[in-house]
Amino acid sequence: MKKIVDLLREHPFFDGIEEEYLEFIGGCGEIVGYSAGDALAEEHAPAEHFFLIRQGRVAIETYVPGHGKVCLQTLQHGDIFGWSWLFPPHQWTFDARAVDRVRAIRLGGKCLREKCSRDTELGYELMRRFARIMTERLQATRMQLLDIYGHPSRPAGGQ
Amino acid sequence: MVPEVFRVERRAEEFPGTFTLHLSPIGMGRVAGFQPGQFSMLYAFGTGEVPISISGPSDQGSGYVYTIRTHGMVTRALENLREGGQLGVRGPFGSDWPISSLAGREILLVAGGLGLAPLRPVIYTLLSRGGGSAVRLFYGARSPREMLYRDELVEWSRSMDVQVSVDQAERGWTGRIGAVTDPLAATSFDAGKSIAFLCGPEVMMRFCIRVLLEKGMPPSAIYLSMERNMKCATGHCGHCQWGPSFICKDGPVFRYEDIRQWFHIRAL
Numbered sequence: 001m002k003k004i005v006d007l008l009r010e011h012p013f014f015d016g017i018e019e020e021y022l023e024f025i026g027g028c029g030e031i032v033g034y035s036a037g038d039a040l041a042e043e044h045a046p047a048e049h050f051f052l053i054r055q056g057r058v059a060i061e062t063y064v065p066g067h068g069k070v071c072l073q074t075l076q077h078g079d080i081f082g083w084s085w086l087f088p089p090h091q092w093t094f095d096a097r098a099v100d101r102v103r104a105i106r107l108g109g110k111c112l113r114e115k116c117s118r119d120t121e122l123g124y125e126l127m128r129r130f131a132r133i134m135t136e137r138l139q140a141t142r143m144q145l146l147d148i149y150g151h152p153s154r155p156a157g158g159q
Numbered sequence: 160m161v162p163e164v165f166r167v168e169r170r171a172e173e174f175p176g177t178f179t180l181h182l183s184p185i186g187m188g189r190v191a192g193f194q195p196g197q198f199s200m201l202y203a204f205g206t207g208e209v210p211i212s213i214s215g216p217s218d219q220g221s222g223y224v225y226t227i228r229t230h231g232m233v234t235r236a237l238e239n240l241r242e243g244g245q246l247g248v249r250g251p252f253g254s255d256w257p258i259s260s261l262a263g264r265e266i267l268l269v270a271g272g273l274g275l276a277p278l279r280p281v282i283y284t285l286l287s288r289g290g291g292s293a294v295r296l297f298y299g300a301r302s303p304r305e306m307l308y309r310d311e312l313v314e315w316s317r318s319m320d321v322q323v324s325v326d327q328a329e330r331g332w333t334g335r336i337g338a339v340t341d342p343l344a345a346t347s348f349d350a351g352k353s354i355a356f357l358c359g360p361e362v363m364m365r366f367c368i369r370v371l372l373e374k375g376m377p378p379s380a381i382y383l384s385m386e387r388n389m390k391c392a393t394g395h396c397g398h399c400q401w402g403p404s405f406i407c408k409d410g411p412v413f414r415y416e417d418i419r420q421w422f423h424i425r426a427l
Contacts, residue, residue: 057333057335059336068330069330071328071330071332071336072336073336073337074334074335074336074337076335076345078345079345099333100333136344139338139340139366140337140338140340140341141338143338143340143362143363143366144326144327144337144338146362147301147326148271148272148359148360148362148363149271149272149273149299149300149301149305149326149359149360150301150305
């Protein structure tokens with residue numbers, strides 16, 4: 001069975017990270033599993049972790065009065081999820097729910113945060129990588145906001 | 160070119176405002192062969208003509224299939240046609256997807272919204288040749304209710320990799336929610352041996368091309384289907400001129416390498 005640090009090494013998010021840091025990050029991690037419907041995160045709850053999804057699908061949701069829970073995005077195999085641990089007040093801003101059986105590596109944000117405060121090189125590396133994910137998610141969200149499939153500019157899309 | 164008269168054999172509602180017509184010729188009318196990616200001019204008598212991509216199998220000589228979104232007067236007139244109704248058909252016109260160059264390559268089909276319709280003949284052709292294992296379809300739609308060919312998507316997923324993503328969904332949808340660029344960015348392929356066909360809203364294709372180029376795919380391996388206001392369909396009227404090309408005659412399928420100079424010019 002592979003160790004967590006081996007699994008991290010295989011993930012593009014950790015490409016090029018020094019071995020010493022990988023060992024430390026791996027030491028903050030644990031393998032977790034969730035069944036469909038289980039909560040991985042709840043809005044306003046303390047955010048002390050982030051996740052690397054290895055299997056299954058996770059829905060990022062929020063509660064809209066009068067509509068119930070609305071899913072904004074799904075994340076799946078290979079995706080990194082959770083950056084609320086990085087910034088005060090360290091609380092989740094959305095709910096996250098397992099859509100089906102999910103297996104993931106849960107990494108401790110608190111111990112990483114403390115390490116990053118002491119070791120700014122690691123802090124910069126992680127922040128740079130999270131910034132890239134945030135940028136990609138923002139771009140995808142902007143595309144969703146464009147509602148490109150809903151308003152054809154010409155008689156018929158693709159025609 | 161004079162339109163041939165065709166009859167609606169079958170009409171299917173894909174979802175409100177989008178429908179599929181199965182047509183066959185009347186009397187001595189003929190069904191000209193077509194290549195996947197080509198389009199016809201459909202004439203709603205007394206109202207006008209619109210360009211519509213052919214979305215049925217290219218090896219079926221008995222008729223044509225078109226999937227149409229209601230948007231203006233002509234498409235509204237076509238929407239009102241029922242089985243037995245008649246309309247005029249000119250064509251097929253335009254360039255086609257380069258299916259002959261697919262052998263031995265990984266094939267990425269990227270469709271958004273109604274853009275799946277012009278790619279459906281490609282899928283039929285590839286599956287009929289048993290080449291599904293090399294094909295990956297990325298389909299983005301507004302919502303699960305506004306997806307085309309839902310039954311076929313399930314069927315195709317047995318033979319090829321089908322990744323559907325929707326912008327929004329009600330609770331109960333267990334598929335992917337997000338932009339179509341996400342699964343495309345997450346997929347691994349040999350950029351030097353792959354080819355991509357894109358069809359959908361232009362802005363979607365722009366973002367998808369960016370992803371493909373970042374993953375190392377050469378511009379010569381990316382093909383896209385363009386839309387403009389086509390009228391004559393023979394390159395004479397100039398309505399669909401786009402840079403030095405006419406979409407109706409030189410397109411609608413273009414190789415990105417050949418058109419990238421003006422693809423990124425705004426308002427062209």
